[in-house]
Amino acid sequence: MVNDPNAVEVKTLNFFYGEKQALKNINLDIKRNEITALIGPSGCGKSTFLRLLNRMNDLIAGVRLEGKILLNGMDIYAPEAESADIRRRVGMVFQKPNPFPKSIFNNVAYGPMLHGIKNKHGLNRIVESSLRAAALWEEVKDDLHKSALSLSGGQQQRLCLARALAMEPEVLLMDEPTSALDPISTSKIEELVMDLKNSYTVIIVTHNMQQAARISDKTCFFYMGELIESGATDQIFTLPQQRQTENYITGRFG
Amino acid sequence: MKANNLKKRKYYTVAVFALFRLAALLTAAALAGIVLFLIIKGAGSISWDFLSQSPADSMTKGGIFPAIIGTFYLTAGAMLVALPLGLATAVYLSEYARPGRINSIIRLSVANLAGVPSVIFGLFGLAFFVTKLGLGISILSGSLTLALIIMPTIISASEEALKQIPLSYREASYALGASHWQTVFNVVLPAALPGIITGSVLSLARAAGETAPIMYTAAVFYTLHLPSSLFDPVMALPYHIYKLATVGTHEALVPIRYGSCLVLIGLVLGMSLAAIIIRTKIRRNKQW
Numbered sequence: 001m002v003n004d005p006n007a008v009e010v011k012t013l014n015f016f017y018g019e020k021q022a023l024k025n026i027n028l029d030i031k032r033n034e035i036t037a038l039i040g041p042s043g044c045g046k047s048t049f050l051r052l053l054n055r056m057n058d059l060i061a062g063v064r065l066e067g068k069i070l071l072n073g074m075d076i077y078a079p080e081a082e083s084a085d086i087r088r089r090v091g092m093v094f095q096k097p098n099p100f101p102k103s104i105f106n107n108v109a110y111g112p113m114l115h116g117i118k119n120k121h122g123l124n125r126i127v128e129s130s131l132r133a134a135a136l137w138e139e140v141k142d143d144l145h146k147s148a149l150s151l152s153g154g155q156q157q158r159l160c161l162a163r164a165l166a167m168e169p170e171v172l173l174m175d176e177p178t179s180a181l182d183p184i185s186t187s188k189i190e191e192l193v194m195d196l197k198n199s200y201t202v203i204i205v206t207h208n209m210q211q212a213a214r215i216s217d218k219t220c221f222f223y224m225g226e227l228i229e230s231g232a233t234d235q236i237f238t239l240p241q242q243r244q245t246e247n248y249i250t251g252r253f254g
Numbered sequence: 255m256k257a258n259n260l261k262k263r264k265y266y267t268v269a270v271f272a273l274f275r276l277a278a279l280l281t282a283a284a285l286a287g288i289v290l291f292l293i294i295k296g297a298g299s300i301s302w303d304f305l306s307q308s309p310a311d312s313m314t315k316g317g318i319f320p321a322i323i324g325t326f327y328l329t330a331g332a333m334l335v336a337l338p339l340g341l342a343t344a345v346y347l348s349e350y351a352r353p354g355r356i357n358s359i360i361r362l363s364v365a366n367l368a369g370v371p372s373v374i375f376g377l378f379g380l381a382f383f384v385t386k387l388g389l390g391i392s393i394l395s396g397s398l399t400l401a402l403i404i405m406p407t408i409i410s411a412s413e414e415a416l417k418q419i420p421l422s423y424r425e426a427s428y429a430l431g432a433s434h435w436q437t438v439f440n441v442v443l444p445a446a447l448p449g450i451i452t453g454s455v456l457s458l459a460r461a462a463g464e465t466a467p468i469m470y471t472a473a474v475f476y477t478l479h480l481p482s483s484l485f486d487p488v489m490a491l492p493y494h495i496y497k498l499a500t501v502g503t504h505e506a507l508v509p510i511r512y513g514s515c516l517v518l519i520g521l522v523l524g525m526s527l528a529a530i531i532i533r534t535k536i537r538r539n540k541q542w
Contacts, residue, residue, distance in 0.1 A: 054429060088431030098422035101445050110440070111430035160426070167430060 004073060007032040007171050007201040008053060013067035015045075015052060017060070022048045024225045026067070030171075030218070035193060035202045037216035037233065039209060041253065044222040046205050050173050053203065054090035055083040072170060088115060091164030092173045096180045097156035099148035099163070104131075104140050107148045107159055111167045126166050134162035135192055154185025161192065165200075172196065174204040178211065190215050209249055213237050221245045292519060296512030304513055309476065313498065314506035318514050320477055324393075324488030325462055325521065327481065328472055331397025332404060332461040337454060339401070340408030344450075347409070348416040349438050368406035373466040375403050380470035394484040396472020403467055404457035411453020415446040448533045455529040459522045465492040475501075491518040 008030040015023040023045045030036050038046040051057045052069060055076060069076050076086045088111075099107050108127045117123060127144070131137040136158045140151070148159055157177060164172060174193070178186040193202055194215055206212050212219055213233060220230035221244070229236065229245045240246040247253055307317035343364070351357040379399030389395045419442050427437040473493035481488050491514060498511045 056425065056429065059425075059428065084431045084433050086431075087429055092429040094422065094425065094429075096422060098420075098426045100423060100426065100441055110427070111432075114430065114432050114436055114440070163426075163430065 005031050006070075007072060008203070009068075009070040011068040011070070013049075013052070013065070013069065015048060015057075015066075016064040018062045022225055023052075026227045028220065028227060028230060030201065030203060032201050033197055033199075034217040035197050035204065035215055036218045036220065037212035038203065038205045038220050038222060039207075039212050039248070040222035040228075041248065042207075045225040046220075046222040047175055049222065050175055050203060050205050053171065053173055054087050054092055056087075056092070058083050088167055089169055090171045090173060091167055091169030092175065093157070093160050093164055093177045095176045097153055097160055099151070099156050099159050101147065101149055103145045104148050104151070104159060105144040108162050108166050111163060115167075127162075130162040130166040131159075133165050133196070134158045135188065136162055152185075154181050154188060157181060157185065157189060158192070161189070165196075169200070171201045171203065174202065176205050176207060179207060186211075209237075221248060223248070289519065292512060292516045296509065296514075296516035299509035299513035300516060305517070313476075313510065314504050318489075318491070318494060318510070318517065320480055321489040321491045321494040321514070322517060322521070323480060324473070324490040325492070325518070327393050327488060328396045328400060328468060328490055329458060329462045329525075331393055331484075332400035333454070333458060335397060335401035336405045336408055336457065336461075340405045341412050341450065343405075344409045344412035344416060345438060345443070348413045349434075349442065364406050364409050367402070368410075371466075372403060372464055375399055376467040376470045378402075379467060384471055390485060391470075391472060391474065391487045392485045393472060393481055393488055396468045396488070396490075399467045399471045400461045400464060403464060404461050407457040407460065408450075408453055411456070412446070412450045415449025415453065416442060418449065419445045448537050451529055451533045451536070455526050458525050458529065462522050462525065463492055463518065465496050469493055469496070491521070 006029045008028075010026050010028040010030075013023060013026040014021065026049065038050060040046045048057065052065070053071075053076075057063055065077055071086065071089065075081065100110065102110070105127055108130050109123045112123060112126050117126070128137060128141075131140065136155060139155060140146075140159075143150075148156065151159060157180075161177075178189050181189065190211065193204065196202055197217075204212075204216065216233045218230065219233045219236040221228045221236065221240075221242075223244050229240060229242045231241075236245065237249055240249060304317040305322065306319050308320055309318065310316035343360070347357065347360065351360070376399065379395055379402075383389045383395040383398050384391060389398075423441050423445060424437055427441045432440070468490055472488060473490040474487045475489070475493075475497050477487065477489055495511065495514050495518065498507055498514065
């Protein structure tokens with residue numbers, strides 16, 4: 001497992017909402033400790049794809065999946081795989097900051113507490129290290145018991161990041177994490193994501209192509225449910241092999 | 255023509271808003287009127303003795319303490335039964351039940367339960383709790399009957415509150431590996447608590463004020479002793495007021511009547527206020 005450089009392997013994946021096919025024959029390997037950006041126009045399937053990686057689409061009725069998704073070698077859709085266990089191992093940050101209406105401390109401690117960590121000392125340590133990893137500690141260390149809703153939007157999103165990191169996930173999914181933020185908060189999140197790749201594998205959906213170009217190592221272009229092209233970010237943005245990719249990144253549609 | 259039209263629309267706006275404001279003011283005036291009337295007529299008879307003593311001399315003297323304590327027991331008992339049951343039903347309906355026949359039957363039952371007249375509940379309580387289960391005329395029978403009456407309000411208010419919790423909270427919880435129940439218990443229920451409390455306050459007031467359901471199941475006109483167990487009958491404010499108004503003609507009863515009304519309405523407003531304070535506190539802290 002450790003020798004295999006791929007954190008995630010997707011094999012001949014097809015995905016359906018009822019009769020409608022949302023993803024067509026996706027094959028993709030995602031390397032450990034890299035940032036992979038998923039780009040493409042609205043409705044292309046990139047968010048659907050992201051949410052398959054932590055089984056969030058299980059919550060929707062009438063969906064069907066063919067093919068395999070391996071997380072560090074384990075088939076996450078195998079019958080014996082538990083969705084709660086998968087989600088513990090794959091963290092997620094959403095489009096809009098969604099802290100719980102609880103204190104800052106309890107937001108970060110929520111995951112570890114669910115999974116049985118009860119002692120105050122252990123929780124304190126996890127909360128501090130997670131908040132530090134999300135570059136929020138210095139701003140909130142004196143207000144840990146204030147409501148998370150009293151934070152600004154950018155702080156809230158970093159809190160959500162800390163909340164996900166508290167679980168020490170193997171893979172971190174980010175679904176357009178900066179689309180609701182101002183430019184300064186956005187650049188803070190981008191810096192953080194770039195720091196995180198030393199310890200985490202990050203997969204990020206973004207509508208912002210500059211963002212993809214700035215922060216990612218690999219870029220995957222989705223269009224109409226198909227993975228049109230994937231490769232090193234430099235190459236995708238300078239020498240795209242497919243016509244559709246070129247049209248999209250040069251702004252001819254999307 | 256165009257300017258004319260605009261002018262017309264402006265008049266309409268002004269007129270319609272004036273009507274709405276009038277309606278709102280009338281509602282407020284009705285409440286203010288009732289409270290004011292009771293204060294004027296009844297405030298004179300309120301004293302510490304009135305609140306803390308038993309009635310004496312065929313109700314013409316003394317206080318109404320046993321009726322206050324009886325209403326308190328009945329209301330608390332009803333809430334103790336209805337709140338957990340109602341909340342559990344609401345959680346089931348909003349978080350677990352799949353749309354289908356059983357779900358619709360439960361919903362239909364709840365809606366219809368809310369429409370049953372309270373005197374029918376009283377007679378049902380008499381037939382079922384008092385006679386069939388042999389609980390007798392007692393706090394227990396009365397509380398159970400009142401619980402049935404307020405359940406629909408608690409259920410629909412709680413369900414509404416649960417439904418208003420945004421999907422994003424649930425998603426955040428699931429994404430951290432929480433199970434369905436962990437999500438409901440740790441995130442959805444706490445976030446819905448203020449709304450649930452609001453619904454419960456309304457039913458609390460209702461339970462305190464109902465007369466028909468307790469007249470067959472719990473309330474008596476006079477007791478020598480304060481109740482010592484759940485199986486004792488009690489005096490209760492609404493029933494006391496009803497009796498004073500219909501039985502006695504003695505002049506000395508008049509201020510006692512108004513005094514009792516004032517105490518009842520004060521009790522209900524007081525309980526509502528307490529619940530509102532609790533709700534505000536929870537909302538402010540948000541630290542569940």
